[in-house]
Amino acid sequence: MLAKRVIRLIEDIVGAENVTSAASDMLCYSYDATQQKFLPDVVIFPENAEQISLIMKMANVENIPVFPRGAGSGFSGGSLPIKGGVVLVTSRMDRILKIDEENLVATVQPGVVTEQFQQAVEKVGLFYPPDPASLKFSTLGGNAAECAGGPRCVKYGVTKDYIIGLEVVTPQGDIIKTGGATMKGVVGYDLTKLMVGCEGTLGIITKLTIKLLPLPEAKKTMLVMFDSIDGAARAVSAIIRGKIIPTTLEFMDSATIECVRKATDLELPEQAQAVLIIEVDGDSDMIEKQAKRILEIIQPLGVVATQIATTPEESEDIWKVRRSVSASLRNVNPDKFNEDICVPRSRVPDMIRKVNAIAEKYQIPIVNFGHAGDGNIHVNIMIDKNVTGQSEKAEHAIEEVFAGALELGGTMSGEHGVGNTKAPYIPMELDPAAVAYMKTIKQALDPKNVLNPGKILLENAPKGLE
Amino acid sequence: MSNHKKLADFRADIDKCVKCGACQAQCAVYKTIKRESTVARGKIAIANALLDKDLPLDKRFVLDMSQCLLCGSCFDKCPNLVPTDQIVMAARREIAERKGLSTFGKAITSVIKRPKLMNTLAKSSDHFGGILFKKIPDHSGLRLRFPLPFITTDRSIPDFTPTPFRERYPQPIGGNTDKPTLSFFTGCMINYTYPEVGEALVKVVRFMGFPLIIPQDQGCCGLPALAAGDEKTVDQLADANVTAFSCNGQNDVVIVTACASCYSGIGERYRAMGKDYAQMGDKVVDILKFLADNGLVEKLQQLPRWKETKRVTYHDPCHLRTQGITTEPRAILSALPNVNFVEMEGADKCCGLGGTFSVYHYDTSREIGKRKADGIAASNADLVASACPGCMMQLQDSINHAKLPQQVCHVLELVADCLPDS
Numbered sequence: 049m050l051a052k053r054v055i056r057l058i059e060d061i062v063g064a065e066n067v068t069s070a071a072s073d074m075l076c077y078s079y080d081a082t083q084q085k086f087l088p089d090v091v092i093f094p095e096n097a098e099q100i101s102l103i104m105k106m107a108n109v110e111n112i113p114v115f116p117r118g119a120g121s122g123f124s125g126g127s128l129p130i131k132g133g134v135v136l137v138t139s140r141m142d143r144i145l146k147i148d149e150e151n152l153v154a155t156v157q158p159g160v161v162t163e164q165f166q167q168a169v170e171k172v173g174l175f176y177p178p179d180p181a182s183l184k185f186s187t188l189g190g191n192a193a194e195c196a197g198g199p200r201c202v203k204y205g206v207t208k209d210y211i212i213g214l215e216v217v218t219p220q221g222d223i224i225k226t227g228g229a230t231m232k233g234v235v236g237y238d239l240t241k242l243m244v245g246c247e248g249t250l251g252i253i254t255k256l257t258i259k260l261l262p263l264p265e266a267k268k269t270m271l272v273m274f275d276s277i278d279g280a281a282r283a284v285s286a287i288i289r290g291k292i293i294p295t296t297l298e299f300m301d302s303a304t305i306e307c308v309r310k311a312t313d314l315e316l317p318e319q320a321q322a323v324l325i326i327e328v329d330g331d332s333d334m335i336e337k338q339a340k341r342i343l344e345i346i347q348p349l350g351v352v353a354t355q356i357a358t359t360p361e362e363s364e365d366i367w368k369v370r371r372s373v374s375a376s377l378r379n380v381n382p383d384k385f386n387e388d389i390c391v392p393r394s395r396v397p398d399m400i401r402k403v404n405a406i407a408e409k410y411q412i413p414i415v416n417f418g419h420a421g422d423g424n425i426h427v428n429i430m431i432d433k434n435v436t437g438q439s440e441k442a443e444h445a446i447e448e449v450f451a452g453a454l455e456l457g458g459t460m461s462g463e464h465g466v467g468n469t470k471a472p473y474i475p476m477e478l479d480p481a482a483v484a485y486m487k488t489i490k491q492a493l494d495p496k497n498v499l500n501p502g503k504i505l506l507e508n509a510p511k512g513l514e
Numbered sequence: 515m516s517n518h519k520k521l522a523d524f525r526a527d528i529d530k531c532v533k534c535g536a537c538q539a540q541c542a543v544y545k546t547i548k549r550e551s552t553v554a555r556g557k558i559a560i561a562n563a564l565l566d567k568d569l570p571l572d573k574r575f576v577l578d579m580s581q582c583l584l585c586g587s588c589f590d591k592c593p594n595l596v597p598t599d600q601i602v603m604a605a606r607r608e609i610a611e612r613k614g615l616s617t618f619g620k621a622i623t624s625v626i627k628r629p630k631l632m633n634t635l636a637k638s639s640d641h642f643g644g645i646l647f648k649k650i651p652d653h654s655g656l657r658l659r660f661p662l663p664f665i666t667t668d669r670s671i672p673d674f675t676p677t678p679f680r681e682r683y684p685q686p687i688g689g690n691t692d693k694p695t696l697s698f699f700t701g702c703m704i705n706y707t708y709p710e711v712g713e714a715l716v717k718v719v720r721f722m723g724f725p726l727i728i729p730q731d732q733g734c735c736g737l738p739a740l741a742a743g744d745e746k747t748v749d750q751l752a753d754a755n756v757t758a759f760s761c762n763g764q765n766d767v768v769i770v771t772a773c774a775s776c777y778s779g780i781g782e783r784y785r786a787m788g789k790d791y792a793q794m795g796d797k798v799v800d801i802l803k804f805l806a807d808n809g810l811v812e813k814l815q816q817l818p819r820w821k822e823t824k825r826v827t828y829h830d831p832c833h834l835r836t837q838g839i840t841t842e843p844r845a846i847l848s849a850l851p852n853v854n855f856v857e858m859e860g861a862d863k864c865c866g867l868g869g870t871f872s873v874y875h876y877d878t879s880r881e882i883g884k885r886k887a888d889g890i891a892a893s894n895a896d897l898v899a900s901a902c903p904g905c906m907m908q909l910q911d912s913i914n915h916a917k918l919p920q921q922v923c924h925v926l927e928l929v930a931d932c933l934p935d936s
Contacts, residue, residue, distance in 0.1 A: 072560050072574055076550035079559065081534045093548075120550070121535035139548040163539070184539035375593040378530070 050089045050133075054110055058092060058134070061102045066093040066140070077135045080120045080127055081182075082469055088115070088129035095140045097215060097223050097254035103136065104252070105221035107498045115500055116248040118159065118190025121182045123386060124467030126194055126247040130502045136252065138189050144168055145255070152260045153212070153229050158189020158253045165258075175263040177204035180463070181374075189253045195245030197463030199296035202421035203329075204261075206463065208244040213257030216243055219250065219494035229257050242489075247465050248500045250493055267295065267329035268339050269363040271355040272346060273320035277301055277404075279350035280322030281397035284420045287326075288393050290345045292338055297421025298325040301400065303380070304373055304417045311376030314369050319352045324420070325370055327363075373417055380413050381430035385442055389453035390424040390462030402452040403427055409448075410441045424462035450476055466504045474505065517752075517787040518745045521604040522565055528601065530594040531558045537588040537598070542864050543581050543871075546881040552581045554588035554598035561605050571612055579605045581875060583868030583882075584741060586836035606743030615744055672707045672907060679709035680728055687716065689725035697759060697767045698728045699798070701735055701776035703903035711903060714930035715772050715801060721933045722810060727767075731758040735779025741869040748783075755780060756790045759797075769794065770801045772926055774831030774902035775869070782837065800834060802901055802925055806842035810929070814849035817932060823851075826928065827858040827895035829886070829909060831902035835862055843901055843925050852932045858893035860886065867908035883912030891918055899925045 050069075059067045069090045077091045094100050107114045113133035120127055129135050142159035149172055156165060162183040166176050179198035180186060186196070192214075197206045213227035216239075227233055227240035243251050274280040284297060300308075300323040305316055316323070324346075328338045343354065357363035377384060391399045400416060403425075407414035418426035429445050431438040450460040450473055460477055461470060474483065487505055490497075537554035538544055544553035551560065560578050563569035582602045589597050679700055689695075696719055704712045719726045733754045739747035759769055771777040777800045784795030828847055830840055840862070847855040866872065866882030890898055890913060898913070898920050900906055910922045 070574055071569055072551055072556075072563070072578055073549070075559050075563055075569065076556040079533045081532070083533050119535055119538055120533075121538075142548075161539075182535065185535050185537075374534075375595070378594055382529075384532075 050112065054106075054112065055090060057106055057110075058090060058103065061106065062092050062094045062099050066095070067091075077117065077120070077137070078129070080122045080125060082123060082125045082128070082467070084125055084128055084469075086128050086130045087132065088135040089132050091135045091137060093137050093140045097217055100136065100217045100252055100254060101221045101223050103134070103221075104217055104219060104499070107134065108220055108496050111496060111498065113498050113501050114252075116189075116193070116252045118187035118193070119161070119182070119185050121186045122190065122194060122467065123388070123464040124194075124247075124461070125469045126465050126467040126500070126503060127190070128468065130468055138187060141189075141254065142187075147172060147174070147260075148229070149174070151229060152262075154258045154260060155229075156188055156256050156258065158187060158192070158256065160188050162186055162188055162191055169260055170263055173263050174260040176210065176258060176260055177201070178207045178210060188256055188258070192244050192253055192256055193246065193248045194465045195463070197419065197422075197424065199298055199327075199419055201424075201463075202297050202419060203293045203295045208241060210259045211240060211244050211256055212259050214240050214243055214253055215255035216251035216253055219496075219499035223254070224251075227257065231259070245465070247467060247503050249490060249503050249505075250499070252499070264295075264329040266332045266335055267327055267363070268335045269357040269366050270326045270339060270343070271357075271366045271369065272324045272326060272343075272351055273317065273353045274322045274324070275319050275350040275352050277322045277400055278397055280324050281400050281420070283324060283346040283349045284396050285394045286345050286349065287342055288421070290341065292328075292342060292345075294326050294338070294342065294421060295329045296325065296327040297419070298370055299323070299396075299417060299420030299425070300325075300370070300373065301416040303413060303415040307376035307379060307415065308369060308372050310379055312368075312372050314372065316369075317353055323369070325366060370417075377415060377428060377430060380415060381432045383431050383433045385429040385431070385446055386464075387427045387429070387446060387449055387460070388418070388424060388462045388464045389427060389449060389458055389460055390422070391453055391456045391458030393421070393423045395456040395458065396420050396423055396425065398456055399423075399425060399453060399458070402456075403449060406445050406448045406452070410445050412438065412441050412445060414445070414449075419462075422462070423458065447473070447476075468502055471502070471504060516745060517749055517789075517791070518607060519600070519604055519786075521561060521601070521608045524561075524597075524601045524604055525565065527596050528558055528562050528565070531555060531596045532594060533559075534593060536591060536593060540587040540591050542585070542587070542866060542882045542885075543583060543875075543878060545885075546878050547581070551578050554592070554596070557582065557598060557602060557605075558596065561601055564605070564608070571609065575605075576609055576613070579609065580871070581878075583832070583864050583866065583871050585832040585864035585868060587832070587864060590836060603740060603743070606741065607745050608743070610743035610745070615742060672910075674706055675709045677709070679705045679712040680730055680732070682709070682712075683716065683728045684730060687720065687726040687728075689720065690723040691725065693724045694766045694768050695725040695727060696804075697769045698726060699732060699735070699755075699759070699769055699771050699776055699780055700728065701771065701773040701779075701903070703907075704773060708903045708906065708924070711772055711924040711926055714924065714926040715770075717930040717933060717935075718805065718810075718926055722805065722808065722813075724808075729758040733758070735773075735776040736783065737775050737779035738869055740779070740783060741871075752780075752784060752787065752791050756794050759794055767797060768799055768804065769797045770799055770804055772801045772901070772924065773904070774800070774833035775904050777837070778833040782833075800837075800839055800842075800901070802834075802846060803839050803842045805929075806845055811845050811849045814846065814851065814929070814932070817851040819851040820932070823854045824896045824928075825856055825894060826850075826853045826897045826899050827856050827890065827893045828861060828925070829858075829865060829898055829900040829905055830862045831900055831905045832864050834901055843899075846925055846929060847899060850928055850932055853928055856893055856895055858889040858895065858898075860889040863889075865905045865908040865912070867904050869904070872908065879908070880912070880915065883908060884916065887912045887916035887918060890920055891916065895920060897928070898922045899928055901925055 078085045078087045113131045115129040117127035138159040141157040145155040147154045180196040302321045328335045413430045415428040431442045541553045550556040584599045736748040736751040781798035784791040866879040872879035906922045
């Protein structure tokens with residue numbers, strides 16, 4: 049509980065109507081997509097960097113933790129108020145400030161929803177590629193803080209490749225600018241890259257300068273079914289080895305296909321043990337050639353059927369298969385641990401074999417799908433928490449999945465981030481000196497540890513797996 | 515034993531919410547207010563907390579549950595298909611049961627339960643006219659609507675008709691006896707405020723040759739009472755309607771509606787209530803779907819095209835969209851010889867009326883309507899057609915506030931316009 053005096057201070061800064069400590073609001077800002085629950089003491093809706101600056105100064109004086117939050121759709125707990133205190137929501141800072149068509153750069157506030165931004169730039173023939181599955185509701189500020197990815201990142205890279213400048217409120221309340229609107233810039237440390245992906249532990253993003261591309265002319269979508277999981281996994285490596293980088297290269301294993309079959313009317317033949325959804329974009333001529341070449345490369349790897357979309361509607365039908373996965377998983381088991389490991393692309397087949405062995409060992413279903421083209425596989429460990437012993441099995445399985453990815457030269461998170469959920473596993477991936485280096489940065493910038501404490505680095509971070 | 519599910523009966527559905535946040539992309543109320551308590555994910559957390567006794571049933575709970583249009587958009591796009599609209603309605607029933615009906619709920623339910631009072635109000639509406647009603651500019655037929663709490667300072671409210679629609683057709687209207695008889699459930703708005711929609715239906719059904727009856731003892735579909743959480747009134751109205759539509763022993767009767775809300779109120783809802791209600795609910799068809807399925811589109815295509823056509827766009831009423839009726843109205847509009855049909859941006863987005871919602875939250879409702887008006891303006895249409903009198907009223911209000919020139923009408927009116935007078 050915060051003292052009334054502190055609440056009044058906060059109200060003076062952001063306006064009483066933008067502060068709430070009502071019980072139902074505390075509940076509504078206690079969760080994210082990880083389904084953990086941590087009640088804050090107060091939720092605030094500031095409207096500019098100056099207010100946020102004053103809030104951080106107050107937080108340092110009063111020793112109150114502050115947790116920045118966009119849409120609350122994260123998969124690692126990055127926005128959760130795990131120590132109570134203040135949840136700072138960016139929803140009122142939701143304006144696109146400028147789309148500069150001469151320099152292919154846009155300036156936005158952090159609360160802009162990603163899809164709205166994409167639609168706005170596409171109207172003038174420009175393109176912002178990062179496309180996390182949550183793009184219809186997640187915010188650019190949140191995407192930047194977590195360095196979100198998405199299917200298109202195979203070809204176009206992730207959020208950090210598009211953020212070239214920021215305005216940030218530091219943990220102690222200074223307002224700084226990093227980078228800028230130029231395509232090059234090497235003066236000083238690259239604080240932009242440090243901030244993107246820091247999960248809101250080193251600063252609160254209040255403005256973003258974003259690089260844009262020309263909108264590709266056309267795209268072509270293909271759905272290819274394989275008779276073995278290995279064939280599909282090898283196809284991923286073969287396409288990359290063939291020096292073609294598709295826009296997306298999405299993978300679904302047999303367990304995923306089974307889920308989709310059970311939950312929808314979509315036609316997927318019995319022999320199909322794995323599916324790749326491949327999309328290419330660019331000039332019409334070029335994509336025809338690329339599509340043809342891809343099909344040639346993968347044909348010997350056990351292709352049982354191929355669907356090639358010739359209209360946007362047919363393309364949409366193919367994506368429906370992919371999008372129906374998430375909902376249909378619930379038919380396997382009610383509780384899901386969605387890990388987003390990433391391995392070097394050539395090791396995708398090895399990783400799938402490892403995951404299948406882990407599923408076999410613990411006798412729990414593991415469903416794999418995701419952005420295989422960049423080695424980023426979503427490993428979904430499906431359990432029923434009400435069945436005794438399953439939660440423990442899942443914990444062991446998660447640890448082995450992480451270990452497996454690391455053995456192959458990969459990482460335990462490609463795009464979801466660490467938050468509080470993966471914090472306990474950090475020592476598996478980072479060596480002690482690297483962890484110490486990061487801690488030194490955090491301690492120097494946030495000596496009182498008031499900005500998003502308990503995320504990424506803390507020892508004994510709460511697991512919160514209720 | 516209640517005919518309606520309790521909030522606690524939705525426990526399994528509530529547990530299905532995985533807090534992914536996808537509902538934020540759908541909810542018109544959330545997009546306006548931008549507070550988590552307004553979006554499905556938040557409402558589910560709040561409803562769950564009430565069941566767990568972590569939150570009291572207080573004023574704030576009533577406010578949170580009132581901030582829902584019941585438009586069903588969140589359910590449509592929910593990865594786990596959590597029926598938040600049903601959960602909110604159950605929560606409202608819980609409120610009514612534990613706290614008694616709210617003042618608004620009492621007001622609206624007391625009128626819809628008593629058709630006579632409503633007739634009186636309708637017939638005396640001229641008396642209210644100058645003081646309470648803001649006239650809709652330039653369009654005589656659309657100035658009709660209940661005198662109840664919609665009376666806010668600057669809402670465009672339609673007037674009442676001096677002769678309620680049903681009174682105009684006490685006798686069956688003959689047709690081709692080989693064809694099934696249509697039994698018309700008019701709903702309150704067509705009966706009292708948009709009789710021209712009823713007249714259009716009569717003309718079109720005659721043209722198609724179906725016998726038509728308009729049962730005189732029918733009442734309100736119960737949707738406003740349902741939205742207010744008043745299950746007792748819903749049940750009383752349902753009993754009266756089941757009796758009125760027993761259809762004189764004829765079993766092959768099709769019950770048609772021309773109001774999307776009524777379609778939901780006596781269709782979807784009655785089917786969920788089981789028993790006799792479900793038997794009636796099973797017979798209910800939206801008139802546009804019925805006509806499209808029975809050859810109207812082909813007949814319209816044979817008519818000579820008019821030299822001057824109107825540019826017309828279409829708004830999807832939530833209560834048709836969520837039942838999958840989206841292509842039929844468009845097929846009819848596209849086939850009309852007097853219409854040049856164009857799509858508008860956001861055609862499938864809720865107009866913002868949400869039944870009781872706009873009474874409690876007129877400012878938010880107006881904000882939502884403003885976005886709708888943007889899509890209408892960009893479409894450059896002359897007319898906005900829809901299939902629900904509630905939407906029609908709200909759309910006209912939004913258009914008037916945006917100072918746009920468009921008029922709103924029912925698809926049936928456009929169809930009737932191009933048919934020869936019989």
